Amino acid sequence: MTLLAIRGLTVDFSGARPVRAVDGVDLDVAPRECLAIVGESGSGKSQLLLACVGLLAANGRADGSARFEGVELLGTGDRAAAVRGRGIGFVFQDASGSLTPHRRIGDQLAEVAQAAHGLDRLAARAEAVRLLEAVRLPEAARRLRQYPHELSGGMRQRVALALALAARPRLLFADEPTTALDVTVQAEILALLASLCREFGMALLLVTHDLGVVASLADRIAVMRGGRLLETTASPAFLAGPRDPYGASLLAAVPTLAGLR
């Protein structure tokens, strides 16, 4: 059974210059699989994710269909509200920008656990510690009392991951989760992402403009350009030889160290 079935998804932005960010995309995500969407900036890949969970900007409109476990997310009203967090988790590109600056880490984690699972304060706190340990944040108990500005960028991204997992979603959206990080930290976070998906049995929809990132991670690769989905191929086949010339050019653009691709 498909976890997420997207049919003919279109996203338009109104305003001084109307823009069609996503143009009739069809996509399926199976349980526990890792699907990577690659494309350059402005290809619409982030808007695709935001549209599914109903978090487009005020002047944005989504048409078409996106069904999560059979339930339609688009249309009138905020149908995606029930699915946010609990069904679909979201990791944003800017981790610092996803943590509320004036609340402690522990409180932010605990409140998600309470809202999603109805835990009491003590149980929620224990869950918060467990989540921080799952994302391999050292000294978890101490972190609970800290504020986001007291942590480094890499640590904040781990916390953002923990927050996305807190409600135990079945599908994780990751929008350029490593782009804002140091190169050395990127690999760690990606590895963490992969292991968490395995551990929690989640599917992963990963958006990136960096093909190098997905090579090790993705089961399937989808290429987007100008709002359109160009091809979706199993990863090994893609890396061997993409069908679409654009996909080929993306692949060719990945910098390599001799003999290491």
Place this chain on the structure above:
Amino acid sequence: MSTLAFVARRLLAAIPTLAVVIALSFALTRAAPGGPFDEEQALPPEIRANLEAAYGLDAPVHLQFGRYLRGLLQGDFGPSYKFRDFTVTELIAGGLPVSLAIGLAALFLALALGIPLGAWAALARGRGADRAVMALAVAGISVPVFVVAPFLALVFGIWLGWLPVAGWEPGRPADLILPVLTLALPVIAYLARLTRGSLLEVLRSTWIRAARARGLPRRVVLLRHALPAALLPVVSYLGPAAAAVLAGSLVVETIFGLPGMGRHLVQGALNRDYTLVMGMVIVYAALMIVLNLLADLACAWLDPRIRSGRHA
């Protein structure tokens, strides 16, 4: 840093300001052409000289200043030149509780009404409620206290007869409703506009979107994540708001005949009663400094980044 250190540091920074206020008021009143007894008719020169000696006005200026400072440290603001039976301290002490009461009440009312109004306008953005609140806000900011006060007194006191308009007897709180409301109105208007703008901006931030993405209910996102951040500029405004309320209290106490400090200040200014005016100004300045400090503390409490010395 600890709260105590924070408070101590702010207080220390406030002392020079207070010092300047005291020195400047003293210098200005002493520099005035003519003395406080010039308005008395037909004072024979010897009597005037005696009066001036009695009030210590014949001593060199720096000695007078020294004596004034010593008096201040003991809480003595000197004698009133016009109300011969009273010292300035007594006049201040008599009026301070009333002025403080209506000033603080006005500030609390402004916070209690202005913030929710602004938040409501922000949430109803672009629709009727938003436009109505903002139109009222513009009116509230532009129409001065001394126009609003008589107008409200006229409508609610005289035409409708709902509220009393003059004087104040202890134990009759209804007397204070109109004065407090009049004082609060411009602040309510400003706070509503400020809150609306600030909340709209905060609601656009990435971390609010992230909070929604975690599946938190709307109410939690609004009350626990958005509002505290949106309130920062509002709380920062409390300092200037307090200054505006203190200035407005002069008008309100005069129009509604309330026995507060403001009335004394106005009387003192009209009578050229130097010590009274000086004393009042120093007390008002000290009040403003304290209120500014409280506003700073509230800011630090709201935003932990200020506490640790870093900036947003």
Place this chain on the structure above:
Amino acid sequence: MSGGLWRDALRRLTGDRAGIAGLAILGLLALTALAGPMLIGWRQDEIDWAHMAAAPFTAPGHWLGTDRLGRDLLVRTLYGLRVSLAIALAATLVALVIGVGWGALAGYLRGRADALMMRFVDVLYALPQVFFVIILTVVFGRGPVAILVAIGAFGWLTMARIVRGQALALREREFIEAAVVGGAGTTAVVLRHIVPNLLGPVIVYATLTVPQVILVESFLSFLGIGIQEPLASLGNLIADGAAEMETAPWILAVPAGVLVLVVFAFNFLGDALRDALDPRDA
């Protein structure tokens, strides 16, 4: 700013309806204040014994009625408007001259002189302005000149800050360096390059200062510390009106209405100017 930018600003300004409305209202009021009393005929202090405290449109020749002493309300209000506007414009001019001079000098000198000058501004800024203005009226007495001095003593502070900020920024810009390298003297640099760039914010701020001064002066006159009888200012007219409001509410309504109208008009105009001259800053 080159001529093209001024033309753009003018275009934006004429498109702003609130701003144009404000300008029109101000023009109308100024005209009425200047010419009105002559056309109407009553003098400011002329008492019409037959029609004391007459309501508007009831007494012949008194369009807006009379006050409790039988003086024509419309004429007194127009005179009051004259006084309030005159003081406001004069005080704003004083604030402008001192503020621009101080700020431009500080920004140009930089270093210790700048720091010292701006420290002075900071200290004065921290004082409770209304109360010190009151002290100044006690010191200098009341009446128009004293009010002017008292208000002007504080009005220049913000202007100095704004101008100094602009001057500092401008000093670093390449075209100044180019002009200096090209052999232009200091005065020429200041006059031909720095001043035109300061004009924008200065005009906006001056326009927004005028209503503030009007409000402060009216506040003082209302309390009796400002303009004195028999000279009329909108402030003391409102005070008179407040005393009579039970029996003759028009004595309050007319000057109050004019005051609110003037303040609104200046604020609309100032906002429109700000949007026109510096659209990014809105």
